[in-house]
Amino acid sequence: MLDRERSTMSWIDFLWLAFLVGVAVLPPRDEIHKQLILVAIAVFQLAEGSIVARLPREGRSISVGVKIVLATLLLDHTGGIGINSPYYPIYYLPVITAAIYYGPIGTVLWTLLASLAYCSFLIPALEEYEFTAEGATDLAIRILFFFLAGVLINRFVIENRRQTQRYQSLSETLEETNRQLRSVQAEARRSERLAALGQLSAGLAHEIRNPLGVIKGSAEMLTQKVQATNPLASELAGYISTEVNRLNSLVARFLDFARPSHLDLRPERVSAIVDRALDSVQAQMPDAQIAVQKDYNPRVGEVLADAQLCEQIFVNLILNAYQAMDGAGGRLRICIAPETSGGHAGVGVTIADTGPGVPPELREQIFNPFFTSKKDGVGLGLAIVAKIVDDHRGWIRLETGTDRGATFRVFLPSSPDA
DSSP states (O other), rough: OGGGGGGGGGHHHHHHHHHHHHHHHHOOOHHHHHHHHHHHHHHHHHHHHHHHHHHTTTTHHHHHHHHHHHHHHHHTTTTGGGOTTTTTTGGGGHHHHHHHSHHHHHHHHHHHHHHHHTTTTTHHHHSSOOOOHHHHHHHHHHHHHHHHHHHHHHHHHHHHHHHHHHHHHHHHHHHHHHHHHHHHHHHHHHHHHHHHHHHHHHHHHHHHHHHHHHHHHHHHHHHHHHHHHHHHOOOOOHHHHHHHHHHHHHHHHHHHHHHHOOOOOEOOOOHHHHHHHHHHHHHTTTTTTTTEEEETTTTTTOOEHOOOOOHHHHHHHHHOOOOOOOTTTEEEEEEEEEEEEEEEEEEEEEOOOOOOOOOOGGTTTTTTOOOOSSSOSSSSHHHHHHHHHTTTTTTEESSSSSSSOOOEEEESSTTTOO
8 A cells, every 4th residue: 555645746856857847958858768768767756655565675675776777777868978968966865775775884885786886988988099197096085975975864864764763753652641641630620530439438337336326236136135035036136237237347448448547568569469459359158160370580680568457458359250251250360570661670461351341331439439330339449449459559550452251460669659
């Protein structure tokens, strides 16, 4: 496919045509071979971009070689003996082309080949003329200017390429910086939501806990009073106690979410924490038909972390994966490897399942408090996980672009000051 840019003539193409037309109208105008060669040069010059685009490697050599041949033919049909032809500057065309397409060595070699083609006209010239010192000087000057033009243009082209690569590298760096900035902004907005909802949860939980205590105490006293005389009332009081315990558990989770974490940081191996979390989940769901694939890099070092809180991170993520695949079976892949994020070394943990995955419209909300897609969920699991990871100065992300299942990545820095 040709680029759209090559589908129309550019201003430089018009300049080439104007130059060749100017050469064509100069004497001898009645030389048909000269006109045909100039037409061939014009056509090839216009088609050169397409040839190089289709044949990136061979096209460059074809372009320079054909121009040397056409330049030689033009000299052969003008000025009697070619060495005296006033059209000898046409050899600048292949020299400049080589300087554009090749490096310094390639430029010198192609310029040497063009110079040899020009010097080949000496052979018939020496049969009729004497090769004087003045002629040798003139020929040497012409050839030296071939090399001078090639080297100067090649140097300019190389510097231009370096600048282009530098700008391209800078553009890629800016793109990556912008991507990281957007990610940081999203995490900052999430942290603000977590802080606001945490304060609300703390106040609400304290207000709920006090009446729950009164209700539970009253239900237990009622059970003791009517246990023998009214079994139905005793049973209903037991239901009250059970539901109060469930609400107390929910309130405790609210407080866990709202309460500032007091980390007990110690050197820990993340692989050991993940294995304990996996054992805990497998004990909760012993009948799940899940194949576990572990990929632990042996070069992973220790991180300063709160083992109990970090275990809660991976219990939640692995339990979610098991629940997503429960019933249909599946495969859980856990990868642990050294990772660097934001210039800080640490450990990256990837937990990927083959479940139904997370719909695109819900990906931005899954870490929000009280958001859940489970019928019996309260939406605090991943919010608490994100809070624990944030307290460790790490990050957690749901990978995008996965065809099947959900892939969570957790980064824990080696130092809590990261």
